[in-house]
Amino acid sequence: MRGLSRRGTLRVKDGRVQKKNNWLLTPNYYSHDQPLPVVDRKRPSAGYRHVLKQKDIYDFIAILPNWTQLSQGLNAIVLSPGGCDRDGYHELGVVHVCAWEDKLWTELSTDYYSEHQDIFERLGVSCEPHEDGWMMCRFTENQIRAYQLLHILLHELGHHHDRMTTRSKTRSARGEPYAEAYAREHEAVIWQQYLKKFLL
DSSP states (O other): OOOOOOSSSOEEEEEEHHHEEEEEEEOTTSSSSSSSSSOOOOOOOOOEEEESOOHHHHHHHHSTTHHHHHHHTTOEEEEEOOSSSSEEEEETTTTEEEESSSSSSEEEEEHHHHHHHHHHHHTEEEEEGGGEEEEEEOOHHHHHHHHHHIIIHHHHHHHHHHHSSSSSSOOOTTTHHHHHHHHHHHHHHHHHHHHHSEEE
């Protein structure tokens, strides 16, 4: 029986020992600019799931005004695993929308609910006071999809727009108020188009 051929030493070429492996980092949307934004989906964390599909992202950006301008410097939109105690976040050139908990109904703090009450009412989400100052909000899948696209994604794109409209283009200088105002302004502009494109 023939033995397996194994290479135990590194190859020498032109008097130089060659590296056994390629040590260069694989290009990705964090380290390299992309010609067009990538829409990526990460596996959800335990107890979470993605209500949004990659197709939803593509369909949504198709109705955004000035997408060509907004997408400059944007390398990726990522459906992130979830479980990070936030709805979404922005990194340099990459925006994330976090996975939703497995259960559709969720408890929100009264502060969070008050800040977003008008949005929940527009989407038709049924909310009522629960114990210890929390609000029980009974979302449907379509309402979650609408909230994540019309508010969370637009909010994170607002951070990206903030960064790209600063002189250095290295950080979002105007912070949360700017991103929140950006999301609300654009939600109002595309609301009717959203209703034609997506179920609510």
